[in-house]
Amino acid sequence: MAKTYVSATINGESAEFLCETQQTLLDVLRDVIGLTGSKEGCGSGDCGACSVIVDDRLVCSCLMLGVEAEGKSITTIEGIANGDTLHPIQQKFLEYAALQCGFCTPGLIVATKALLDENPNPTETEARYWLAGNLCRCTGYDKVIRAVMDVAADMRGETVA
Amino acid sequence: MNYIDSSLKVVGTRPIRPDGVDKVTGRAVFAADTRASGMLWGKVLRSPHAHARIVSIDTTKAAALKGVFAVVSGVDFPEIASEEAFVGEGPMNFRDLSLNCMARDKVLYEGHALAAVAASTQAIADEALALIEVTYEVLPHVIDVEDAMAPGAPVLHADMFTSGVSPKPEKPSNIAKVVTFKKGDVEAGFKEADVIVEGSYTTQPVHQAYIEPHACLASYAPDGQVQIHTSTQGHFMVRAYTAKLLGISMSNIRVNPAEIGGGFGGKTLVYLEPVAVTLSRKSGRSVKMQMTREDVFRASGPTSGAAMTVKIGAKKDGTIVAAQQVLKFQAGAFPGSPIGPGCMCGFAMYDLPNVDVVGYDVVSNRPKVAAYRAPGAPITSFAVESLMDELAIKLGIDALTLREMNAAKNGTKTHYGPVHQNIGFTAVLDAVKSHPHWKSPLKEGHGRGLATGFWFNIGGESSAQVHVNEDGTVTAATGSPDIGGSRASIGMMVAEVLGVPATAVRTIVADTASIGFTFLTGGSRVTFATGMAATQAAEKVVEDLKRRAAQTWDIPVEAVEWKDGMAYPAGSNAGAFEPLDLAALALKAGRTGGPILAEVSVNAQGAGPGFGAHICDVSVDKETGHVKIERYTAIQDVGKAIHPSYVEGQIQGGAAQGIGWALSEEYIYNTKGQMENAGFLDYRVPVASDMPMIEAVLVEVPNPRHPFGARGVGEVPIIPPMAAIANAIRSATGLRMPDLPMSPPKIRAALDAAG
Amino acid sequence: MTSLSYAAPTSVDDAVKLLAGSAGLAKVLSGGTDLLVQMRSGRLKPELIVDTKKIPGIIGIREENGAFIIGAGTPGAVVEAHAGLNAAWPGLVEALDLIGSTQVQGRCSLAGNLCNASPAADSVPALFAAGATAIIVGSKGRREVPVEQIPTGPGRTSLAKDEFILEFKLPVRPARSSDAYLRFIPRTEMDIAVVGCGISVTLDANGVCTAARVSLGAVAPTVLLVQEAADVLIGHTLDADTLAKLDAVAQAACKPITDKRGTIEYRTKIAGVLARRVAAIAFDRANGIKNGKAH
Structure with missing residues (x-):
């Protein structure tokens, strides 16, 4: 089958790959590029485990074709930390025990990054609705939301009692 | 040793978990993240019919497709004799499990596997599946549990005769077994009662809905050596089942537990692994398989749906004198619903003189059920705790007071036999009474509900190793897959015993060839049983380290004391030696007896039962029937919280699953017996915006049978939510909602009917 | 292939x-x-x-x-x-x-x-x-x-x-015009509408509706534009009588099916409920009263 050549930027580095039309961006990330941090929980955009940021927009990588990545800049969970230094969101998820099995965690962290990039001061309700597309079956969302609210305050330079 | 009254430095704190960084950076390797050289993709052909005879399967065209390396169907799997197995969670029959992995003569539910292919790409595998030609003789099907019990219902298994009844039935039926539990004289008890309440309740099957679909990677080498990487709650279970189902010796199978993306009981049996191994054997290549989300819903096990009746009689003062329950659990296509625990758990919170419980295990054309968090208990407790609320209303007694009056205590004999010991139910009810939520006035338009729950918790067989590495750092290895933070709790117990910080211990999950047998992660057993093994292994290491220090100092071992991670001379008489820490002792290991390690295997007994009570406030939109959870508090006796954050997390997560069960989750079938909502779009698990914060309150009544006092905590929290919410809806609207889920259309219809 | x-x-x-x-x-x-x-x-x-x-x-x-x-x-x-x-x-x-x-x-x-x-x-x-x-x-x-x-x-x-x-x-907006949309779903997010309702209105200086379009989703094979519902609104303020009539005509316009997301009976009732709620928001907005989002 004919493949399409695609050139994109992934986590700040230029990436070139060949992909078939029906391959989603998630397929490409996981099976072609080898970035397996983005997870497939449903393949239909309902769980958010495959969340990535494409040109500053949060998307489900299972709902975008690999060929559509041409010329785009993509951030995956592997690109959230700065080298050896965890992103404050990652650190806060650890401190708050905001993960149990860890399968939805990459998607939640990417989605939280997108939230705080757009709205550094979300209310709890805004955070919950923003993250409604990221299913977590382990935590009941409590510690996730607490971590998000607290890291948002940290990143704004506020200290929360 | 017992540390319950000791001052603890690590246990009870909240360190960052050992596997945390991997999981927040995308490094953690889950089953579907693994690859192998020359790997093929395996896919399963599943039945579109709820019940059909397989007349023929022609795989010729599929096998001939370029890129296809193996096609298998029932004929490629050995016939397995009917034999009860106890390697998973709950009863299991090896033959049934084999038939569930790959149908032979009949398909018994939509989604039942009947053939599989291995191909070089997923697209080719899909195309090959479409080329398999199956001729079915479609048979009448039955979905509902009471329909399946009715005379004349389509019978799934011609050789299934109800067990537990006398005389043995002459005709086969869908009732696999009947179980009964009796205590006292229930008829006499009801005669004494001043007030009798009765109710009928139904629950729907609900899926564990772990976010990670089942996945595995299997390799069958020409020398017969099998390697399996898989997402499972028990890699020893996978080894045992795969060996049995395929006729392979256990020593030839090595199972590597991948990181597991949620299980909740649903990953305590095999679906893909025997198929992947068979495809690998036939193709000579490694085979990777992963279910789609639709497969997960259609072909892996939810828990039972049920129909139940309950009757409770009490004196005017609230003393319960008789309780009766009939439970009909649907098991899916093969026997094995959690009817036993269902019969035991409903009344286990109470001290009752006269009890009569009858349970039916019933098959129907649905996927075979699997364990789901306290299997059976949430179902039975929805019924009992809803009726307890009605009893309280009828008696004019506060819901908490009624429960306090009848609460099980130490020494209470249960209706299923054992006597409760070292239980904390009273402490939990005390915590309800003093909690600000319970004491707060109800807001206008809100309703408040209370419900309780009981779960046995289990112990069982576990193995753990503690290694002091050459530089004095510590590795703890266990055979328990970590589904919610158990590496943290195990490592903390080891660190406490060794007297080192939690971060000094790296905990790993070892594969089946690298550690002794360990029963699967389930029954809330890991922190209890595996924790016990790890604690004992750490104690053995401490003893060994003391001996080595004594040898180094040339003093008797009794003169060595272990404190804060170092060997000290015990008092001035022992001599004036500089203390030796782990690094110093590790450096000398070659001269003091070689590598420092201990392995302990236990069959842990004395898992302390768990009790919980949930308080829930709701508001109900009376025009749409939509229920909003306004406030939620979950109180539970956890024995001792080793890592309180992960204990709270278990409670919050369990409560959230219960909220979904109560309000929105269900299997919806069409008239052909096909599931209509096999996806996260229409199988509605709670999303972040549905939920309030869930306050988890940890009550600590130590379990004396565990070195740190721990009890299992993972299962209890899913038991009370359904009744707590139903009781809150009753409080808000006056409506008793006896059928789950309490969805908006049902509530609006009930409101309309009530005028 | x-x-x-x-x-x-x-x-x-x-x-x-x-x-x-x-x-x-x-x-x-x-x-x-x-x-x-x-x-x-x-x-x-x-x-x-x-x-x-x-x-x-x-x-x-x-x-x-x-x-x-x-x-x-x-x-x-x-x-x-x-x-x-x-x-x-x-x-x-x-x-x-x-x-x-x-x-x-x-x-x-x-x-x-x-x-x-x-x-x-x-x-x-x-x-x-x-x-x-x-x-x-x-x-x-x-x-x-x-x-x-x-x-x-x-x-x-x-x-x-x-x-x-x-x-x-989109058409040019006259003064005192606004619109609103609500849907009903079992959860708070991520679901397909059981019923949806969109209403756009233009009011005069006294708050009387001079133009209206009312649309219902998920109650027929296609999204409906319900002229009868618009007729109920035009010439009126949103008083109790108008709201009751709107509810009734919205329900009457429904030709829904029963499926996994809702029943005929439920969808029909909810269409009436939503029509009232959406009209209230649209009228408020057109009157210059700020109103929150649907969630």
Whole structure:
């Protein structure tokens, strides 16, 4: 089958790959590029485990074709930390025990990054609705939301009692 | 040793978990993240019919497709004799499990596997599946549990005769077994009662809905050596089942537990692994398989749906004198619903003189059920705790007071036999009474509900190793897959015993060839049983380290004391030696007896039962029937919280699953017996915006049978939510909602009917 | 096996030629949030995907002579961030905002939502209520049609094989006009509407309705424009009597089915409930009373 050549930027580095039309961006990330941090929980955009940021927009990588990545800049969970230094969101998820099995965690962290990039001061309700597309079956969302609210305050330079 | 009254430095704190960084950076390797050289993709052909005879399967065209390396169907799997197995969670029959992995003569539910292919790409595998030609003789099907019990219902298994009844039935039926539990004289008890309440309740099957679909990677080498990487709650279970189902010796199978993306009981049996191994054997290549989300819903096990009746009689003062329950659990296509625990758990919170419980295990054309968090208990407790609320209303007694009056205590004999010991139910009810939520006035338009729950918790067989590495750092290895933070709790117990910080211990999950047998992660057993093994292994290491220090100092071992991670001379008489820490002792290991390690295997007994009570406030939109959870508090006796954050997390997560069960989750079938909502779009698990914060309150009544006092905590929290919410809806609207889920259309219809 | 081709033309003409020239099924890709799901499930097996997002003007929002023009492929998130649209058409914006998750908002488009032709599509009742028109391009040139002429049944549209929507045009807004949209779902997010309702109104200085369009979703094979409901509103303030009549005519307009998402009885009742609630929000907004979002 004919493949399409695609050139994109992934986590700040230029990436070139060949992909078939029906391959989603998630397929490409996981099976072609080898970035397996983005997870497939449903393949239909309902769980958010495959969340990535494409040109500053949060998307489900299972709902975008690999060929559509041409010329785009993509951030995956592997690109959230700065080298050896965890992103404050990652650190806060650890401190708050905001993960149990860890399968939805990459998607939640990417989605939280997108939230705080757009709205550094979300209310709890805004955070919950923003993250409604990221299913977590382990935590009941409590510690996730607490971590998000607290890291948002940290990143704004506020200290929360 | 017992540390319950000791001052603890690590246990009870909240360190960052050992596997945390991997999981927040995308490094953690889950089953579907693994690859192998020359790997093929395996896919399963599943039945579109709820019940059909397989007349023929022609795989010729599929096998001939370029890129296809193996096609298998029932004929490629050995016939397995009917034999009860106890390697998973709950009863299991090896033959049934084999038939569930790959149908032979009949398909018994939509989604039942009947053939599989291995191909070089997923697209080719899909195309090959479409080329398999199956001729079915479609048979009448039955979905509902009471329909399946009715005379004349389509019978799934011609050789299934109800067990537990006398005389043995002459005709086969869908009732696999009947179980009964009796205590006292229930008829006499009801005669004494001043007030009798009765109710009928139904629950729907609900899926564990772990976010990670089942996945595995299997390799069958020409020398017969099998390697399996898989997402499972028990890699020893996978080894045992795969060996049995395929006729392979256990020593030839090595199972590597991948990181597991949620299980909740649903990953305590095999679906893909025997198929992947068979495809690998036939193709000579490694085979990777992963279910789609639709497969997960259609072909892996939810828990039972049920129909139940309950009757409770009490004196005017609230003393319960008789309780009766009939439970009909649907098991899916093969026997094995959690009817036993269902019969035991409903009344286990109470001290009752006269009890009569009858349970039916019933098959129907649905996927075979699997364990789901306290299997059976949430179902039975929805019924009992809803009726307890009605009893309280009828008696004019506060819901908490009624429960306090009848609460099980130490020494209470249960209706299923054992006597409760070292239980904390009273402490939990005390915590309800003093909690600000319970004491707060109800807001206008809100309703408040209370419900309780009981779960046995289990112990069982576990193995753990503690290694002091050459530089004095510590590795703890266990055979328990970590589904919610158990590496943290195990490592903390080891660190406490060794007297080192939690971060000094790296905990790993070892594969089946690298550690002794360990029963699967389930029954809330890991922190209890595996924790016990790890604690004992750490104690053995401490003893060994003391001996080595004594040898180094040339003093008797009794003169060595272990404190804060170092060997000290015990008092001035022992001599004036500089203390030796782990690094110093590790450096000398070659001269003091070689590598420092201990392995302990236990069959842990004395898992302390768990009790919980949930308080829930709701508001109900009376025009749409939509229920909003306004406030939620979950109180539970956890024995001792080793890592309180992960204990709270278990409670919050369990409560959230219960909220979904109560309000929105269900299997919806069409008239052909096909599931209509096999996806996260229409199988509605709670999303972040549905939920309030869930306050988890940890009550600590130590379990004396565990070195740190721990009890299992993972299962209890899913038991009370359904009744707590139903009781809150009753409080808000006056409506008793006896059928789950309490969805908006049902509530609006009930409101309309009530005028 | 059938091979699937992909093209991302940079002009309308090229896109139309590709669609016209395809031997098999050709699908237009904008956000892909429905198309990819349908391809994955096997319900759709196209041979050609024409990604229209590189066509100039198909993404973006502009004003022409006081009317807003929204590019057909503009993602929901872009529409929601547009201050002018939020002020003039808050109902349309909130309807688009209700589609799927934040992730879906990064991709989903008005054209996709309309051409997927689901009766439960959230943005469609709001588009109908708004009186929007679609600029359709194809081999025979451009045509402008009212949006309600596009869906013809579940999954079916009146578009020819070689046609696609380039942009949507919203009418010029008179003073004291506004709109609103609500849907009912079992959860708070992530569900398909059990019933949806969009209403757009214009009021006079006394708060009396002078123009109205009322639309209902998920209660018939296509989204409905309910003239009887508009007639109930026109000439009235939103008093109890008007609300009761609106509820009744909304219910009477329903021709729903019972399926996994709702029953005939429930959908019908909820249509009445939502019509009342949406009218209240739309009237408040048109009267200059600020009203919150649907969630």
